[in-house]
Amino acid sequence: MDATAASLADGVARGDRRSIARLISLAENDDPIGAEALRILHPRAGKAHVIGITGSPGTGKSTLTDRLIEAARRRGKTVGVVAVDPSSPYTGGAILGDRIRMQSRSTDPAVFIRSMGTRGALGGLSSHTADAVKVLEAAGKDLVFVETVGVGQAEVDVVRLADTVVVVLVPNLGDDVQAVKAGLMEIADLFVVNKGDLSGADKVAADVEANLMLAHPPAAPDGGVPWSPPILRTIAERGEGVVAVLEAAARHRAWSETSGEWSRRRVRRVLDQVRALLERKVTLFAFEPDGTPRPAWKALLGDLVAGRLSPQDAAGRLLAAFKP
Amino acid sequence: MTERPIRVLVAKPGLDGHDRGAKVVARALRDAGFEVIYTGLRQTPQQIVAAAVQEDVDLVGLSCLSGAHMTLFPKIKQLLVTEGAEDVVVFGGGIIPDDDAARLKASGIEAVFGPGTDTREIVRFIDQHPRFAALRPVAA
Ligand SMILES: Nc1nc2c(ncn2[C@@H]2O[C@H](COP(=O)(O)OP(=O)(O)O)[C@@H](O)[C@H]2O)c(=O)[nH]1
Ligand SMILES: [Mg+2]
Numbered sequence: 188m189d190a191t192a193a194s195l196a197d198g199v200a201r202g203d204r205r206s207i208a209r210l211i212s213l214a215e216n217d218d219p220i221g222a223e224a225l226r227i228l229h230p231r232a233g234k235a236h237v238i239g240i241t242g243s244p245g246t247g248k249s250t251l252t253d254r255l256i257e258a259a260r261r262r263g264k265t266v267g268v269v270a271v272d273p274s275s276p277y278t279g280g281a282i283l284g285d286r287i288r289m290q291s292r293s294t295d296p297a298v299f300i301r302s303m304g305t306r307g308a309l310g311g312l313s314s315h316t317a318d319a320v321k322v323l324e325a326a327g328k329d330l331v332f333v334e335t336v337g338v339g340q341a342e343v344d345v346v347r348l349a350d351t352v353v354v355v356l357v358p359n360l361g362d363d364v365q366a367v368k369a370g371l372m373e374i375a376d377l378f379v380v381n382k383g384d385l386s387g388a389d390k391v392a393a394d395v396e397a398n399l400m401l402a403h404p405p406a407a408p409d410g411g412v413p414w415s416p417p418i419l420r421t422i423a424e425r426g427e428g429v430v431a432v433l434e435a436a437a438r439h440r441a442w443s444e445t446s447g448e449w450s451r452r453r454v455r456r457v458l459d460q461v462r463a464l465l466e467r468k469v470t471l472f473a474f475e476p477d478g479t480p481r482p483a484w485k486a487l488l489g490d491l492v493a494g495r496l497s498p499q500d501a502a503g504r505l506l507a508a509f510k511p
Numbered sequence: 512m513t514e515r516p517i518r519v520l521v522a523k524p525g526l527d528g529h530d531r532g533a534k535v536v537a538r539a540l541r542d543a544g545f546e547v548i549y550t551g552l553r554q555t556p557q558q559i560v561a562a563a564v565q566e567d568v569d570l571v572g573l574s575c576l577s578g579a580h581m582t583l584f585p586k587i588k589q590l591l592v593t594e595g596a597e598d599v600v601v602f603g604g605g606i607i608p609d610d611d612a613a614r615l616k617a618s619g620i621e622a623v624f625g626p627g628t629d630t631r632e633i634v635r636f637i638d639q640h641p642r643f644a645a646l647r648p649v650a651a
Pocket of ligand 2: 249
């Protein structure tokens with residue numbers, strides 16, 4: 188039952204849930220029909236406010252997202268969610284469990300939630316996430332949340348596609364320190380200190396504040412007022428403080444639009460995706476998706492392993508032979 | 512269709528609060544290379560079908576120990592058909608007498624696994640299902 192690209196794109200534009208779901212799958216599987224449908228939908232995308240939610244496992248990102256969905260729906264906004272969880276590097280399998288905490292609006296037709304595994308080691312994640320976001324935008328969602336674990340570079344790349352990045356921290360994880368290490372301080376537009384019902388939330392907030400003061404406040408692109416990331420406190424499980432997070436995200440959007448940051452990030456988003464696609468195309472020319480070398484260069488491999496060919500030379504020869 | 516991970520929704524309809532079996536199945540399927548979407552306890556048929564559609568899953572695995580399988584399983588299959596997702600393969604597990612299992616199969620539940628089923632049997636059911644033959648890597 189292969190739908191054609193045009194009818195698929197049409198279904199997505201009408202908000203048909205089967206079409207949205209199917210197109211996200213096709214994009215995720217690098218299917219040419221998916222690529223064609225995305226091309227058709229391209230002009231319809233780019234209008235949603237994309238909010239990235241990142242932080243260590245267990246900090247309450249999914250719970251917070253659930254409450255944000257609820258708050259956004261109360262304001263009449265339609266919502267899409269892309270929730271990314273790690274795939275096993277050994278089997279490629281995954282347990283995607285973010286939906287467990289996202290049940291408040293699970294049958295609301297204006298809410299579309301999609302889980303994604305990080306899949307292969309060979310990149311593609313950020314590009315596939317960008318595609319999923321684009322499908323949800325084209326389907327007319329006002330807000331799109333992207334939940335991802337803020338650990339590896341691949342995940343940090345994913346949140347870079349957001350207009351507004353929310354970094355979630357909790358007490359007693361040494362998490363604030365982790366945020367600094369993972370480079371999350373630099374990409375955060377808002378900090379949320381969740382689990383305010385536990386002791387130690389004050390300390391996390393103070394640590395983040397101190398770290399922020401050390402960092403140079405980014406100047407607004409046109410020399411206007413810079414954005415200083417607010418530090419918000421929530422108890423996501425009880426829904427406390429969540430509306431304030433949504434409001435801060437809206438303020439960040441308003442600031443982005445007047446400061447020019449909005450379009451700057453949109454440009455960065457497409458450039459990131461082109462770069463990711465290039466990396467992936469070149470890599471998949473030389474390697475199978477599981478990372479083993481393709482037969483085409485088995486001949487080089489012997490010389491490489493024996494040390495007669497340097498990795499630089501091998502890469503150079505492969506690039507010279509590269510055909511898209 | 513090219514090779515890709517098979518997606519399975521593992522869901523627990525009904526009011527019983529035991530999800531150990533469902534979690535064991537979820538882990539076994541993950542270890543066999545499937546992408547498992549797990550939605551937690553006490554899901555209504557509507558919630559399960561909404562998740563199945565949004566996640567574009569190939570299969571839905573239902574685990575029910577409350578005894579309500581005869582109403583819940585066929586209801587879910589029927590809602591999937593209403594949603595245009597009739598191609599989703601539905602299987603189930605729980606404490607299900609043979610008579611019930613036969614009737615469930617007649618209502619479109621393609622396989623029924625009793626308590627204590629070796630999870631490899633479930634993996635084999637999916638692996639050998641004709642619908643997914645083209646998606647699986649060819650065994651070396
Ligand atoms: N004490 C407390 N626990 C919370 C709060 N928010 C979420 N949790 C719990 O933290 C655990 C992980 O939540 P989850 O949303 O799955 O975290 P994620 O891994 O970051 O998506 C769950 O058991 C939640 O119930 C909170 O505000 N306070
Ligand atoms: Mg989560």
